[in-house]
Amino acid sequence: MSTIVSLPDQATARIPKRNYLTNENGLLSWLLTGDHKRIAVLYLISITFFFFIGGALAGMIRLELLTPQSDLMASDTYNKVFTMHGVIMVFLFLVPSVPATLGNFLIPIMIGAKDLAFPKINLLSWYLYLVGGGMTLTAMITGGVDTGWTFTTPMSTHFSNTNVITTGLAIFVAGFSSIFTGLNFIVTIHRMRAPGMTWFKLPLFCWAHYAASILMVLGTPVLAITLVLVVLERTIGIGVFDPTKGGDPILFQHLFWFYSHPAVYIMILPGMGVISEVISTFSRKRVFGYTAVAFSSVAIAVFGFFVWAHHMFIMGVSNYAVLVFSLLTMLVAVPSAIKIFNWAFTLYKGSITFETPMLYAFGFMGLFTIGGLTGVFLGSSGTDIHLTETYFIVAHFHFVMVGGMLMAFLSGVHFWWPKMTGRMYPEKISQLAAVVTFIGFNFTFFPQFLLGMLGMPRRYAAYPHEFQVLNVFSTAGASILGVGYLLPMIYLIWSLKYGEVAGNNPWQATGLEWQIQSPPLTENFTTIPIVTQDVYDYEWLERQKEHEVTHVG
Amino acid sequence: MGLSPVLWQFLVKWMTNFAIIPPEASRIAPQVDALLVFMTLVSLVGLVLVGLLVTAFSILYRREKHPVAVQIEGSTLLEATWTIIPLGLFLVMFVWGSVLYFRIYTPPPNAMNIYVVGKQWMWKAEHPGGQHEINSLHVPINQPIQITLISQDVFHSFSIPAFRVKREAIPGRYTTVWFEATQVGTYHLFCTQYCGTNHSAMIGEVDVLTPEDYKKWLADSTSGVSLAQNGERLFASLSCNACHNGQPDSRGPSLANVYGSKLTLSTGQPVLVDEAYLRQAILNPSAHITQGYAPIMPTYQGQVSEEGLISLVEYIKNLSTNYRVQQTLNTTALLPEQPDKVPAKGASAQGVAKP
Ligand code: HEM
Ligand SMILES: [Cu+2]
Numbered sequence: 001m002s003t004i005v006s007l008p009d010q011a012t013a014r015i016p017k018r019n020y021l022t023n024e025n026g027l028l029s030w031l032l033t034g035d036h037k038r039i040a041v042l043y044l045i046s047i048t049f050f051f052f053i054g055g056a057l058a059g060m061i062r063l064e065l066l067t068p069q070s071d072l073m074a075s076d077t078y079n080k081v082f083t084m085h086g087v088i089m090v091f092l093f094l095v096p097s098v099p100a101t102l103g104n105f106l107i108p109i110m111i112g113a114k115d116l117a118f119p120k121i122n123l124l125s126w127y128l129y130l131v132g133g134g135m136t137l138t139a140m141i142t143g144g145v146d147t148g149w150t151f152t153t154p155m156s157t158h159f160s161n162t163n164v165i166t167t168g169l170a171i172f173v174a175g176f177s178s179i180f181t182g183l184n185f186i187v188t189i190h191r192m193r194a195p196g197m198t199w200f201k202l203p204l205f206c207w208a209h210y211a212a213s214i215l216m217v218l219g220t221p222v223l224a225i226t227l228v229l230v231v232l233e234r235t236i237g238i239g240v241f242d243p244t245k246g247g248d249p250i251l252f253q254h255l256f257w258f259y260s261h262p263a264v265y266i267m268i269l270p271g272m273g274v275i276s277e278v279i280s281t282f283s284r285k286r287v288f289g290y291t292a293v294a295f296s297s298v299a300i301a302v303f304g305f306f307v308w309a310h311h312m313f314i315m316g317v318s319n320y321a322v323l324v325f326s327l328l329t330m331l332v333a334v335p336s337a338i339k340i341f342n343w344a345f346t347l348y349k350g351s352i353t354f355e356t357p358m359l360y361a362f363g364f365m366g367l368f369t370i371g372g373l374t375g376v377f378l379g380s381s382g383t384d385i386h387l388t389e390t391y392f393i394v395a396h397f398h399f400v401m402v403g404g405m406l407m408a409f410l411s412g413v414h415f416w417w418p419k420m421t422g423r424m425y426p427e428k429i430s431q432l433a434a435v436v437t438f439i440g441f442n443f444t445f446f447p448q449f450l451l452g453m454l455g456m457p458r459r460y461a462a463y464p465h466e467f468q469v470l471n472v473f474s475t476a477g478a479s480i481l482g483v484g485y486l487l488p489m490i491y492l493i494w495s496l497k498y499g500e501v502a503g504n505n506p507w508q509a510t511g512l513e514w515q516i517q518s519p520p521l522t523e524n525f526t527t528i529p530i531v532t533q534d535v536y537d538y539e540w541l542e543r544q545k546e547h548e549v550t551h552v553g
Numbered sequence: 554m555g556l557s558p559v560l561w562q563f564l565v566k567w568m569t570n571f572a573i574i575p576p577e578a579s580r581i582a583p584q585v586d587a588l589l590v591f592m593t594l595v596s597l598v599g600l601v602l603v604g605l606l607v608t609a610f611s612i613l614y615r616r617e618k619h620p621v622a623v624q625i626e627g628s629t630l631l632e633a634t635w636t637i638i639p640l641g642l643f644l645v646m647f648v649w650g651s652v653l654y655f656r657i658y659t660p661p662p663n664a665m666n667i668y669v670v671g672k673q674w675m676w677k678a679e680h681p682g683g684q685h686e687i688n689s690l691h692v693p694i695n696q697p698i699q700i701t702l703i704s705q706d707v708f709h710s711f712s713i714p715a716f717r718v719k720r721e722a723i724p725g726r727y728t729t730v731w732f733e734a735t736q737v738g739t740y741h742l743f744c745t746q747y748c749g750t751n752h753s754a755m756i757g758e759v760d761v762l763t764p765e766d767y768k769k770w771l772a773d774s775t776s777g778v779s780l781a782q783n784g785e786r787l788f789a790s791l792s793c794n795a796c797h798n799g800q801p802d803s804r805g806p807s808l809a810n811v812y813g814s815k816l817t818l819s820t821g822q823p824v825l826v827d828e829a830y831l832r833q834a835i836l837n838p839s840a841h842i843t844q845g846y847a848p849i850m851p852t853y854q855g856q857v858s859e860e861g862l863i864s865l866v867e868y869i870k871n872l873s874t875n876y877r878v879q880q881t882l883n884t885t886a887l888l889p890e891q892p893d894k895v896p897a898k899g900a901s902a903q904g905v906a907k908p
Contacts, residue, residue: 148747155707243725289627315721316728330643341635347610349623373596380646382653386717389745455714457745460753
């Protein structure tokens with residue numbers, strides 16, 4: 001047998017009548033659900049909503065920067081716009097995106113469990129997310145915040161007259177959503193694996209989420225405490241960050257980045273998990289060096305806690321601290337490099353196809369490589385001095401977060417769309433969307449590296465005229481990118497009604513999630529599976545197929 | 554620089570023309586650029602390598618050409634290769650970058666000091682001769698300049714891209730950065746740390762002048778009062794001299810020669826007296842009581858502006874003979890003749906008279 005046979009039921013296929021979507025009806029059945037899959041869908045909808053708000057703000061930023069003067073909006077307004085853009089994108093989109101949607105949906109299924117360990121807490125974390133999001137929107141509508149998403153003191157504590165408290169508390173609340181999700185994942189992965197599902201049979205997606213969950217549980221409380229301190233300082237003036245009261249303004253930076261650096265990995269690790277699954281499936285191979293990839297996730301998570309001060313090289317931390325943090329930053333870059341090469345070599349002697357998730361995954365590899373390499377420019381303390389706080393930073397983290405994370409998210413959404421909805425997305429137009437996104441992305445953010453090299457500071461509403469040409473490029477690119485993001489929004493909704501019926505395993509993939517019906521039953525498995533085959537065992541899969549064909553035929 | 558100077562010149566011309574790098578106008582700039590070029594090349598090689606691998610494999614092993622995948626477990630040798638080579642390269646960049654970092658932030662002993670105060674939303678520079686300027690900074694060419702920075706309100710960041718230097722101005726804390734300009738001209742001075750409403754308007758100019766022009770500028774913009782003289786005046790008007798009068802029975806320690814020395818605190822702890830210590834001792838005296846003295850000094854928090862503090866610190870520094878010798882050596886060549894008398898009127902507790 002040389003080619004994969006298509007499933008015999010494909011032509012006459014129907015979506016199974018009984019599934020998690022149809023199990024119960026009515027709004028209340030959704031709002032009170034304990035089903036991890038339904039909660040994932042709730043998250044998907046709310047996260048998409050916030051992404052488009054954040055995106056609209058991004059559009060305003062780029063339009064303002066089309067010309068050197070601040071002519072579209074006053075600089076106060078601009079400051080609020082980029083602050084809200086940052087807050088919404090980071091805390092309400094990037095952090096929860098893959099874990100809360102795909103992670104929630106897939107982790108129990110991938111390990112052969114019926115649900116997460118704490119379904120009610122899972123629902124609670126969605127409500128916390130909504131409350132946090134609602135508070136953020138309230139803060140935005142009632143005057144906005146102008147501190148930047150980094151809430152730097154004493155700007156945020158003493159010099160801003162905007163809604164810092166509401167926003168701080170909003171993030172505090174949303175933070176608990178993230179802590180609970182992390183806890184739920186850790187306990188679930190430890191305690192609820194099906195018989196035979198050993199740690200080294202765990203899909204890399206689960207490993208990545210496991211590592212990210214450790215970060216969520218250990219890092220987020222620090223952010224929460226920091227924000228509470230900011231609020232206390234604003235309201236009753238406790239003075240921990242206030243130098244005139246003997247406080248230390250740099251302490252805030254330490255606390256903030258102690259969370260926010262690991263947060264970068266909270267955002268990117270789950271994305272890496274998606275990429276591992278997708279590349280493996282579409283090249284029909286076990287991920288090259290599975291163990292190395294699994295452990296590099298954990299290594300990134302652990303070392304990720306020890307590099308926060310690389311955000312502070314120019315802030316007067318001691319020279320020797322700079323030395324140590326610069327070295328650790330270089331070390332943490334290594335596992336990322338390992339992963340890129342492992343993915344590339346997974347393709348070697350594979351049998352590769354180029355469906356949309358794979359195109360996004362390729363996009364991820366290109367953009368993440370650029371983002372990662374430019375991170376080394378910033379990790380090396382001597383060059384960081386020139387590049388930090390300029391558009392080089394903006395370009396760098398957009399390459400990592402938006403180029404990396406968002407590509408991974410879109411890759412994952414397309415990949416598991418058939419499982420989640422039972423229907424296929426339209427292939428041709430989504431391939432087009434992936435390409436448009438990739439082109440638009442480079443067009444938007446590559447010029448920003450050059451702007452940064454030239455010294456253009458970030459968070460400027462107006463800028464010297466010599467920077468205009470590159471800014472015009474960037475704004476033009478942003479409009480292409482915007483189209484790239486709108487397209488999936490449209491055709492994915494379209495596919496809910498008109499998409500081809502997917503069948504259980506449209507990609508002929510190996511994971512447990514592909515062995516059950518799409519969309520799955522509420523309880524996922526009718527009987528708890530006993531896992532005997534290795535993870536990514538495509539040979540086993542083909543033997544299964546042969547078996548089925550002979551039986552059905 | 555590692556590259557041949559001719560090739561380097563050529564590269565820089567080309568990169569400047571294509572607006573990839575700003576002009577190289579300081580001693581350190583070519584060194585920073587050399588590392589940037591090295592990193593860019595390594596990154597390009599890395600990126601091309603990944604790109605080639607992915608493209609080549611995608612073509613060679615696409616489904617039509619290669620219908621059945623060959624399962625491969627992994628390869629320790631390969632994994633070791635792509636762990637060790639990036640690690641090695643990153644370590645090179647780390648060492649190279651750290652050497653640069655220490656160079657950028659370690660001023661040479663003969664640097665001339667200029668104070669800069671950041672405030673919403675302007676840069677105020679204070680030259681030792683008493684010249685003040687706002688959102689502009691005049692410096693002589695080929696002379697190491699140390700900038701001592703502080704912020705009066707929020708974080709600001711002092712950035713001159715053409716010199717490849719940047720340093721955060723922090724409330725309540727002195728930080729320093731130095732540079733040596735190598736090309737006459739006017740360059741951007743940005744605030745790069747987001748600091749509120751008019752952050753993007755907090756732009757100044759650095760004017761690099763020839764020594765002659767600089768002398769002329771100093772003479773034209775001198776206020777007649779040097780920082781130290783202004784400090785002396787404040788010292789009197791704030792009644793600091795009531796206690797710190799150098800008499801054996803005075804209530805406060807003598808401040809002559811105190812700068813740069815090691816004091817013993819009442820806790821028995823030794824401290825090095827530097828600018829930051831002096832500033833703190835004025836604002837928050839009870840935090841460090843010198844051995845042998847009672848904790849009676851009042852705080853001057855809220856009574857002296859940052860500029861006033863700078864003048865006081867400069868005055869106390871000048872009471873130190875070593876320091877005076879050093880400053881004189883450094884700056885007399887450049888400074889115009891200074892009037893020796895302290896003007897009697899115009900002393901104000903709120904810092905410095907404007908030019
Ligand atoms: C069309 C897409 C986008 C464009 C054109 C865009 C543009 C920008 C620009 C110009 C800034 C810099 C603001 C400044 O420093 O003055 C910025 C900041 C930022 N963007 Fe985006 N962005 C886009 C999408 C995204 C997405 C999708 C995310 C996250 C998923 C994101 C996350 C951020 C963050 C975290 C900041 C930092 C905000 C800050 O500096 O306070 N952006 N964006
Ligand atoms: Cu500023």
